[in-house]
Amino acid sequence: MKNRIFKFIIMLIILIAVLGVVYYFIAGTNLVVKEESVDLYFSTKDAMYLEIESRTIKGRNLYKEAVNALIEGPTAPDLSKTIPEGTKVLNVSRNNDKIQIDFSKEIIENHWGGSTGERITVYSIVNTLAQFDEVGEVKFLIDGEEVDTLVGHMDLSRPLKPSQQIINPKK
Amino acid sequence: MNYKKIALFFLLFILIFSSQAVLSANSPQIYINGEESTEKLDPTRSNGAVLVRSKALAKSIGAKLNWSGSINTLTMKKNGKSVKMMVGSPYIQIDSRAIRTDSPMVIKDNYTYIPFSDIMNVFGFLIEYDKLNNSYYLFKPESHLKEIDWGPDRQSLILKMDNIAPYRIRLTDDPKKLIVEIEKAAMEADFVDNVSDKNYYLQSKRIENQATLQIVLTSKYPLPINSDEVISEENGNLVIQFMPQIASVNWKQNDTLEIKSNGNMNKPEISFLEDPRRMVLDIPGVLLSEFEKNLEDNQWIKDVRVSQFQFEPTILRVVLDLKEKKYLNIVNQDDEDEIVLQPAKRARVFDLAYKDHQIVFKTDAKIEPDLFTLQDPSRLVINLFNTYREENMQGEINIKENIVKKIRVGRFDSQVVRIVADLSEMTAYNWEQEQHSKDVYIHRISFANKFDSIELLDQNIYTNININVSGKVNYEVKKFSYPHRLVVDISGEEITPDEVKLPDPTGIIKEIRMGRFDKEDETVTRIVFELDKYFNHNIVSDNPDNKINIALAKSEIQNKNNLIVLDAGHGGFDPGAVGPSNVEEKDINLRIVKKLESILKSRGFKVLLTRKSDNFVSLNRRVKIANNEGARVFISIHNNSSNKRTSEGTETFIAPNKTGDSMFLAENIQKELISKLGLVNRGVKKEHLYVIKYTEMPSVLVEVAFLSNPTEEKLLGDGKFIKDAAEAISQGLFNYFDKFKD
Numbered sequence: 052m053k054n055r056i057f058k059f060i061i062m063l064i065i066l067i068a069v070l071g072v073v074y075y076f077i078a079g080t081n082l083v084v085k086e087e088s089v090d091l092y093f094s095t096k097d098a099m100y101l102e103i104e105s106r107t108i109k110g111r112n113l114y115k116e117a118v119n120a121l122i123e124g125p126t127a128p129d130l131s132k133t134i135p136e137g138t139k140v141l142n143v144s145r146n147n148d149k150i151q152i153d154f155s156k157e158i159i160e161n162h163w164g165g166s167t168g169e170r171i172t173v174y175s176i177v178n179t180l181a182q183f184d185e186v187g188e189v190k191f192l193i194d195g196e197e198v199d200t201l202v203g204h205m206d207l208s209r210p211l212k213p214s215q216q217i218i219n220p221k222k
Numbered sequence: 223m224n225y226k227k228i229a230l231f232f233l234l235f236i237l238i239f240s241s242q243a244v245l246s247a248n249s250p251q252i253y254i255n256g257e258e259s260t261e262k263l264d265p266t267r268s269n270g271a272v273l274v275r276s277k278a279l280a281k282s283i284g285a286k287l288n289w290s291g292s293i294n295t296l297t298m299k300k301n302g303k304s305v306k307m308m309v310g311s312p313y314i315q316i317d318s319r320a321i322r323t324d325s326p327m328v329i330k331d332n333y334t335y336i337p338f339s340d341i342m343n344v345f346g347f348l349i350e351y352d353k354l355n356n357s358y359y360l361f362k363p364e365s366h367l368k369e370i371d372w373g374p375d376r377q378s379l380i381l382k383m384d385n386i387a388p389y390r391i392r393l394t395d396d397p398k399k400l401i402v403e404i405e406k407a408a409m410e411a412d413f414v415d416n417v418s419d420k421n422y423y424l425q426s427k428r429i430e431n432q433a434t435l436q437i438v439l440t441s442k443y444p445l446p447i448n449s450d451e452v453i454s455e456e457n458g459n460l461v462i463q464f465m466p467q468i469a470s471v472n473w474k475q476n477d478t479l480e481i482k483s484n485g486n487m488n489k490p491e492i493s494f495l496e497d498p499r500r501m502v503l504d505i506p507g508v509l510l511s512e513f514e515k516n517l518e519d520n521q522w523i524k525d526v527r528v529s530q531f532q533f534e535p536t537i538l539r540v541v542l543d544l545k546e547k548k549y550l551n552i553v554n555q556d557d558e559d560e561i562v563l564q565p566a567k568r569a570r571v572f573d574l575a576y577k578d579h580q581i582v583f584k585t586d587a588k589i590e591p592d593l594f595t596l597q598d599p600s601r602l603v604i605n606l607f608n609t610y611r612e613e614n615m616q617g618e619i620n621i622k623e624n625i626v627k628k629i630r631v632g633r634f635d636s637q638v639v640r641i642v643a644d645l646s647e648m649t650a651y652n653w654e655q656e657q658h659s660k661d662v663y664i665h666r667i668s669f670a671n672k673f674d675s676i677e678l679l680d681q682n683i684y685t686n687i688n689i690n691v692s693g694k695v696n697y698e699v700k701k702f703s704y705p706h707r708l709v710v711d712i713s714g715e716e717i718t719p720d721e722v723k724l725p726d727p728t729g730i731i732k733e734i735r736m737g738r739f740d741k742e743d744e745t746v747t748r749i750v751f752e753l754d755k756y757f758n759h760n761i762v763s764d765n766p767d768n769k770i771n772i773a774l775a776k777s778e779i780q781n782k783n784n785l786i787v788l789d790a791g792h793g794g795f796d797p798g799a800v801g802p803s804n805v806e807e808k809d810i811n812l813r814i815v816k817k818l819e820s821i822l823k824s825r826g827f828k829v830l831l832t833r834k835s836d837n838f839v840s841l842n843r844r845v846k847i848a849n850n851e852g853a854r855v856f857i858s859i860h861n862n863s864s865n866k867r868t869s870e871g872t873e874t875f876i877a878p879n880k881t882g883d884s885m886f887l888a889e890n891i892q893k894e895l896i897s898k899l900g901l902v903n904r905g906v907k908k909e910h911l912y913v914i915k916y917t918e919m920p921s922v923l924v925e926v927a928f929l930s931n932p933t934e935e936k937l938l939g940d941g942k943f944i945k946d947a948a949e950a951i952s953q954g955l956f957n958y959f960d961k962f963k964d
Contacts, residue, residue: 094864096866096868096869097868097869098864098866098869099869131864131866132865133865163863163930164799164800164807164863164929165798165861165862165863165864165930166862166875166909166925167904167928168799168862168865170909199840199841199842203792203796203798204860204911204912205909205910205911205912206915206916208912209910216907
C-alpha cells in the first residue's frame with residue numbers, strides 16, 4: 052500500500068517536472084499563437100454610427116487578424132460590414148504609436164462610395180486598431196502607395212486618430 | 223521494476239537541472255571549445271583566480287601530465303610547451319621563464335587544482351569571461367596576425383591575417399595613437415613587425431578576460447587618420463587607409479608650380495592677401511609631413527610655406543609669397559594628386575551696374591575677389607586682384623536705395639581694381655560668380671533684404687496696406703476669421719523685423735503685430751493685421767516683389783465681387799457612387815452645381831466651377847482653384863452612398879480644423895435642405911474631408927441624398943428635385959450672408 056502511494060507521488064512529481072520543462076522550452080520560443088478578445092467596429096444599418104462587436108481572434112499579428120475579422124463582417128444581423136469584398140491586408144507595420152496599414156486596391160475598386168460610406172470604412176479600421184494601447188494613429192496605404200483619399204472624400208494623406216463622434220452614443 | 227528505473231532517471235534529470243542552478247550562483251561555468259566542462263573541471267575561486275582539477279584540464283586540451291609526489295610538483299606539456307608548478311608556490315615556470323600567480327596550486331580530496339587562466343594562455347587558448355552568466359569560454363583563436371607592414375607610399379597600414387575576424391578601430395583622444403581591436407585573434411608565433419622604427423612603435427595587448435587582440439600603434443607625429451571609416455578588407459588583409467600627405471612643392475621649367483601629395487586632394491579654397499602679397503590655398507583632407515621643396519629661380523614666388531591649419535576637419539594651408547605684381551591661378555587639377563598653378567593672366571573688369579538690387583559686373587577670366595565691410599561710414603569693399611579696369615566702365619553710380627547709396631570704382635594699385643559700395647548701414651551680402659560664356663564671368667553681389675517701411679493709406683473704399691522691402695521677396699497673404707485678421711507671411715532669412723516702425727492702426731484695422739518663426743527650412747516674417755470686420759481684399763503687387771500692396775475693402779459695397787466656388791464631386795473616370803439603377807453620382811452633382819450657378823449668377827454673385835463638364839479633377843486641384851481665386855465661400859456638392867440600401871437622408875460636412883464661418887454656413891444650408899427636400903436629417907458633421915479641409919475660406923460639403931437608396935436614387939433623377947436642392951442650398955448661402963453682415 053505504502054509502495055503504491057510512493058509510486059503515485061513520484062509519478063506526479065515526474066509529470067509536473069516534465070510539463071514544466073516542456074512549457075519552459077515552448078514559451079521561450081516565439082511560436083505561440085496569440086489569442087485575444089478584441090472589439091470590432093461595424094456599421095449600423097443606416098450607416099450613421101459604428102458599434103462594437105467583440106470577438107476572439109488568433110494569430111501572430113493581432114493587428115492584421117483584427118482587420119481580417121473586420122473584412123469577414125459582423126455576425127449580428129443589425130450591423131453591416133464596412134470593408135468591400137475582395138479587400139486584402141497586404142502589410143501592417145507599427146512605428147511608435149503609428150500603424151501603417153497597406154490594403155489591396157479592391158478596397159477602392161469595390162467600394163460603394165459616398166462621404167458616409169467612406170467614413171464608415173476608414174473609422175471602422177482606425178477605431179479597431181486604436182483599441183490596442185500602443186496604437187495612436189493609423190496611416191493608410193493602397194498597394195504600397197500613399198494616397199490622398201480612398202474614394203474622393205476623406206483626407207488620407209495624413210494619419211488618422213480614432214473618432215469618438217462616430218461611435219453610437221446609445222450603445 | 224520498470225517504473226523505478228524511469229522514476230530514477232527523471233529524478234536524476236531534475237537533480238541535474240536544479241544542481242546547475244545552485245552551482246552557477248557561486249563557482250563559474252567553463253566551456254572549452256564550446257563544450258560545457260564545468261562538472262569535470264570542478265572550478266573553485268581562490269584569491270579572484272579560478273582553480274580547476276588539473277587532470278581533467280589536461281585531458282580536455284590534450285596535454286600530458288606528470289606528477290612528482292615527492293616534491294609536490296606538477297608538469298604539463300603540449301606541443302613542446304611546458305608548464306611546471308609546485309603546491310603552494312606562487313611561481314609557475316613556463317619553459318625557461320617563470321610567472322607569479324596569486325593563487326597557487328592546491329591539493330583537495332587527493333586531486334590537484336591549478337590556476338587555469340594562466341595555463342590556458344600558455345597553450346594558446348583565448349579566454350573570454352562573461353560576467354553576467356559567470357561563465358568562462360576557452361577556445362583556439364579563429365585568426366592569426368602574421369605581419370604588419372606599410373602599404374605603397376606609406377599611405378596605409380596592412381595587417382596580414384590568415385582569416386579575417388570581426389575588427390574595429392578605436393580612436394583615442396591622442397592623435398598619435400591608434401588602436402585596432404580584432405576579436406578571437408592571436409599573434410602568430412613568428413609574427414613580423416615591419417612598422418616599428420624610430421618614429422613608430424607597435425604593441426600588441428590583450429584585454430583582460432576578453433578574447434580580443436589589441437594592436438596599439440604609437441607615432442611620434444599625429445597619425446594621418448581622421449575617421450572610423452579608414453579600415454577595410456583587401457585581399458584577406460585588413461588595411462588601414464591614411465589621409466594623403468603633402469609630398470612636394472616644385473617650380474617647373476615651363477613656369478608652373480606643382481603641389482603634389484601621395485593621395486587624392488580636394489579642390490583648395492583660395493584667397494589673396496596684401497602686405498606682403500600672398501596667395502593662400504587651403505586644401506581640405508591633406509596632412510602635413512616632410513616634403514620636397516624646389517623653387518629654383520623664378521620670377522613669381524619668393525617662398526612657399528606649408529602648415530597644418532586645422533585638424534577637424536583637416537586642412538593643409540599652403541601660402542605662396544608672391545613677388546611684386548605677380549599672381550598665380552590654378553590651371554588644372556586633372557591629376558587628382560597634384561595642384562598645378564601658372565602665372566595668371568590679368569582679368570579685364572567691365573560692365574559695372576546696379577540691377578535688381580544687386581551690384582553686377584563682369585570679368586573676362588575667373589577671379590577670386592576679396593570682399594569685406596568697413597564701418598564709419600559703412601561700406602563694402604571688393605578687391606579684384608590681378609585685374610584692370612576697362613576704360614569706358616562707369617566709375618561711379620549713384621543709387622537712391624536704402625541699403626546701397628553709391629558705388630565707386632577705384633584703383634588700389636596697378637594690379638587691383640577696387641569697387642566700393644557706400645551703404646546706409648552694415649548688412650549681410652552675398653557674392654557669386656557665374657561663367658556666362660567662354661570669356662565672360664558675371665559677378666553678382668546681393669544684399670540682405672530689410673523692410674524699408676510699412677504704411678497704411680486710408681482711402682474711400684479701401685485701406686491700402688503697403689509693405690516696402692529693399693529687395694524682392696516671396697510672400698503669402700491669408701485671411702483668418704474669429705477674430706477677423708489678415709496675415710502676410712514673408713519668406714527670407716535676412717529680413718530684420720525689429721528695425722521697422724509699424725504704422726498706427728486705421729480704418730477697419732485695429733491692431734498690427736509682427737513676428738518671426740521657422741517653417742521647414744526658412745524663416746518666415748509674419749505681419750498680422752487684426753480687423754474689426756472683414757469684407758474683401760485684393761493683392762495688387764506681384765509675387766515676388768519688393769513691395770507688397772494689399773487693398774483691404776472697408777465696406778460691404780465691394781461684396782458684389784465676392785466669388786463663390788462650386789465644386790461638383792467626382793467626374794471623368796471617377797463616377798462616384800453608383801445607384802442600384804446605375805445612376806452615377808458625378809452627373810447628379812454636376813446638374814445640381816449648374817442649377818446653383820445660374821441661381822447665384824442671377825443674384826449678382828460671381829461664380830466659379832471647379833469642373834464644368836464630365837472630367838476628372840484631382841482633390842488637390844479643386845482646393846487650389848478656390849485658394850488661388852481667393853473665393854469667399856467654397857461649396858462642394860456630393861451625393862451619398864453606403865453598403866446598405868436602407869441608409870438615407872441629407873448630411874452636410876465641415877472640416878474639423880475650421881469652425882465658425884463654416885459651421886454657420888453648413889447649418890444654414892442643412893436647415894434649408896431639410897425643410898425643402900424633407901429627407902431624413904443626418905445633421906452637420908465634422909470630418910477630415912480633403913476639399914473642405916485644405917481650402918482657406920469657409921467651406922462645406924453637402925451630401926444631398928443617398929444614391930444607394932433606391933427611393934432617393936429615383937428622386938435624384940428628377941429635375942424638380944435637383945432644382946429644389948439647388949434652391950435650398952442657395953437660400954442657405956443667402957441666409958448665411960445676411961446673418962454674417964451684422
